[in-house]
C-alpha cells in the first residue's frame with residue numbers, strides 16, 4: 001500500500017507495476033487525496049496562465065492501470081495492526097484497509113499554525129488548487145482596483161502583492177506573478193502601472209539558498225530589475241486581511257499575501273510513533289524506516305542518508321529515483337533477492353525567473369538568462385508524464401509567443417463544512433456503525449432514530465424541526481450507534497466536525513448545551 005500520489009508514491013507504483021508485470025498474486029493500492037498527479041515544478045506557470053489548468057496534471061488511473069486507486073483523505077495509520085483508515089466518502093462507512101508493505105510518500109505541508117493571522121489570510125503555494133486560487137484572486141483584486149476610485153489605501157492594498165519565502169517556489173511564483181500582472185494591467189486603463197508593486201520577503205541574506213551564491217545573486221538582480229522589491233533578512237510575523245506584518249514591526253498594506261513557508265511535516269507522519277529526524281521519517285539507505293521491516297519512506301517526508309553524509313534534499317529529482325529503489329527493495333523483500341542502496345547524484349537545479357529567463361546549475365556549470373530558460377522548459381517538458389500532454393503544452397507555449405495572456409477569472413467557490421442537505425422519506429441520513437463526521441440540525445421535516453441489535457431494530461426517538469442529532473459520535477469520537485431515517489421530506493443544516501470543533505471550542509455555552517442533551521439522550525437513546 002502506497003500513501004501519497006506525488007512524485008515518490010507514483011514512481012514507486014510505476015516501478016512496482018513494471019517489476020511485478022507477470023505476476024497476479026499481488027495487489028498495489030495507492031491512496032491519494034486527488035485522482036491526479038501534479039507536476040509541481042510547473043505550478044507557477046499555472047498562476048500566470050502560461051500553462052493550462054490541466055496541463056500540469058495527469059490522471060493516476062491512466063498512469064497506473066494495475067494499481068487500485070483510492071481517492072480519499074487518509075485519516076490514520078496503524079503500523080501495529082497494519083491498517084490505514086481513510087475518511088468516509090458519500091456514505092459514511094469507515095474504510096479500513098490492511099497492508100503487508102506500507103510506503104509512506106505523503107510529502108510535507110505548508111503549516112501556518114502559530115503564526116498570527118496567517119492561517120486565515122496567507123495563501124499557501126503547494127498544489128494545483130493553490131495555484132488556481134492565486135490566479136483567480138489576483139484577477140479579482142485587479143478587477144476591484146479598476147473600479148476603486150475613492151479609497152486610496154484600499155487601492156494600494158489591492159495592487160501590492162507580497163510573497164514570503166525566497167526559495168525555489170517563492171521566487172518562481174513572484175517572477176510569474178510580476179510578469180503576468182505587469183502584462184495584463186494594460187487591459188485596465190484605470191490602473192497606472194506605477195501603482196503595482198511586488199515584494200519578496202526572505203529571512204536570509206540571499207534568495208535561492210539551494211543555488212550557488214553567484215547564480216542566486218544573478219537571480220536577485222533580475223528580479224529587482226523587473227520591479228520586485230526583494231527584502232532580505234526580513235521575516236513575516238503575522239497577517240491581517242489588510243496587511244503583512246514583519247518581525248521588525250513594518251506593516252505592508254496588501255490584499256494578496258502568498259507564503260511558501262514554513263514547510264512542516266505532514267500531520268499523518270507527525271502522528272506516527274516511528275523514528276524521525278526534524279520531522280522526517282528516519283529511513284536507512286534501502287528506504288526502510290528504522291526499526292521496521294515493512295514500512296518504507298521516501299520523498300519529502302523521509303530523511304534518507306546520502307552516501308557522502310547528510311540527508312537527501314526534498315526535491316522531485318530525488319523522490320522519483322527513490323521510488324525506483326523502494327519498488328526494487330519491496331519486490332526483493334517479498335520474493336527474496338538482493339536489495340539496493342539508494343544512490344543518486346543530483347543532476348542540476350533550475351529556477352525560472354519569468355520573462356524568458358532562468359538560472360540553472362547543471363553538472364556543476366552555472367547557466368543563466370534565455371538559454372537557461374530554454375533548458376528549463378525543455379527539461380521539464382520532457383519530464384512531464386505522457387506524450388499527449390507534452391504535445392499540448394509545447395503547442396500552447398508556442399502560441400503564447402504571439403498571443404496575450406488569458407485574463408479570465410474562474411470564480412472558485414470556497415467549500416465550507418456547513419451545508420444544507422435534503423433527504424426524502426425512507427432515506428438514511430446515516431447508518432449505525434458509520435463514521436461520525438457531521439452533526440445535523442433539522443430545519444424542516446421529521447426523522448426517526450433507530451438502533452439494531454441481534455438482527456432486531458428498535459425505534460428510540462422521533463426528531464423534528466429545531467432538534468439536532470449526530471452530536472454523540474462527534475463528541476465521543478466513536479462511530480454512530482444508531483441509524484437516522486427520514487419519515488417525511490427532511491431539510492437539515494449539516495456541520496462538519498472541523499467547523500463543529502471550532503464552534504464548540506469558542507462557544508463553551510454551546511458545547512455545554514450539546515453535552516447536556518447528550519447526557520439526557522444517552523439514558524434514552526444514543527446517536
Ligand SMILES: Cc1cc2nc3c(=O)[nH]c(=O)nc-3n(C[C@H](O)[C@H](O)[C@H](O)COP(=O)(O)OP(=O)(O)OC[C@H]3O[C@@H](n4cnc5c(N)ncnc54)[C@H](O)[C@@H]3O)c2cc1C
Nearest residue numbers: 004006007008033040041073074107299300314315316317
Ligand atoms: C511550487 C513547487 C515547485 C517545485 N519545483 C521543483 C523543481 O523545480 N524541481 C524539483 O526537483 N522539485 C521541485 N519541487 C519539490 C517537489 O515537488 C517535491 O520535492 C516532490 O513533490 C516531493 O514528492 P513527494 O512524493 O515526497 O511529495 P508530494 O509530491 O508532495 O506528494 C504527496 C502526496 O500525498 C498526498 N497526501 C498528503 N497527505 C494526504 C492525506 N492525508 N491523505 C491523502 N493524500 C495525502 C498529497 O495530495 C500528494 O499528492 C517543487 C515544489 C513546489 C511546491
